[in-house]
Amino acid sequence: AQSVSQHNHHVILSEAASLELGCNYSYGGTVNLFWYVQYPGQHLQLLLKYFSGDPLVKGIKGFEAEFIKSKFSFNLRKPSVQWSDTAEYFCAVKNQGGKLIFGQGTELSVKP
Amino acid sequence: DVKVTQSSRYLVKRTGEKVFLECVQDMDHENMFWYRQDPGLGLRLIYFSYDVKMKEKGDIPEGYSVSREKKERFSLILESASTNQTSMYLCASSPTDGYTFGSGTRLTVV
Numbered sequence: 166a167q168s169v170s171q172h173n174h175h176v177i178l179s180e181a182a183s184l185e186l187g188c189n190y191s192y193g194g195t196v197n198l199f200w201y202v203q204y205p206g207q208h209l210q211l212l213l214k215y216f217s218g219d220p221l222v223k224g225i226k227g228f229e230a231e232f233i234k235s236k237f238s239f240n241l242r243k244p245s246v247q248w249s250d251t252a253e254y255f256c257a258v259k260n261q262g263g264k265l266i267f268g269q270g271t272e273l274s275v276k277p
Numbered sequence: 278d279v280k281v282t283q284s285s286r287y288l289v290k291r292t293g294e295k296v297f298l299e300c301v302q303d304m305d306h307e308n309m310f311w312y313r314q315d316p317g318l319g320l321r322l323i324y325f326s327y328d329v330k331m332k333e334k335g336d337i338p339e340g341y342s343v344s345r346e347k348k349e350r351f352s353l354i355l356e357s358a359s360t361n362q363t364s365m366y367l368c369a370s371s372p373t374d375g376y377t378f379g380s381g382t383r384l385t386v387v
Contacts, residue, residue: 174317199376209367209378255319263308263327264335265369265376267320 167192169258171268178246179276186241186271188256197259198239200230201267204252212254215239226250248277280304281370281379289385296355298382300368308371309351311335311343313364314381320367326351358386 172187213224220232284299322335
């Protein structure tokens with residue numbers, strides 16, 4: 166069965182530190198890839214998505230992600246995090262059947 | 278902006294009750310989804326629908342059913358609520374290239 170794996174359950178960083186959150190998926194066909202963010206008490210919001218083309222995707226709030234097909238990975242990065250980035254981050258993959266499958270989520274805590 | 282509205286933010290129900298969770302979207306999207314969100318498990322797909330009166334099982338459909346009588350409304354039904362269905366329930370709608378989520382309904386079954 167298709168699955169999405171996020172390596173880190175909880176990441177704690179100081180402000181201005183660099184961030185990389187890992188995401189790997191297990192589907193071999195054509196996929197669409199997403200990162201969502203959920204700020205405390207708020208609903209899920211789309212950070213960025215990859216459908217085709219340049220594998221380096223830029224999203225909102227300074228986030229970016231790189232699709233590496235050979236590694237089945239779509240890691241999320243940000244060069245310098247802020248306290249306001251404290252949230253839970255979800256990687257998701259949509260397969261050709263149209264189902265959106267989520268990873269377990271990574272909770273990011275940024276210390277001021 | 279697309280809006281996905283879930284009728285209740287918080288619900289408390291008793292074991293054995295029949296529970297209806299309602300979701301309405303205002304952008305004429307064909308695709309609608311119900312997920313539950315649990316700590317450490319991420320979001321798991323319960324049911325989805327590609328069109329009116331169509332439904333497909335997701336990964337964890339047991340104990341749930343759905344109804345889609347109109348394009349804009351997708352209801353999740355817990356036929357007989359149990360304590361292990363205490364969770365955050367999220368509805369989403371989608372055209373072909375993205376998903377918009379509702380604010381969620383936090384259901385507690387006591």
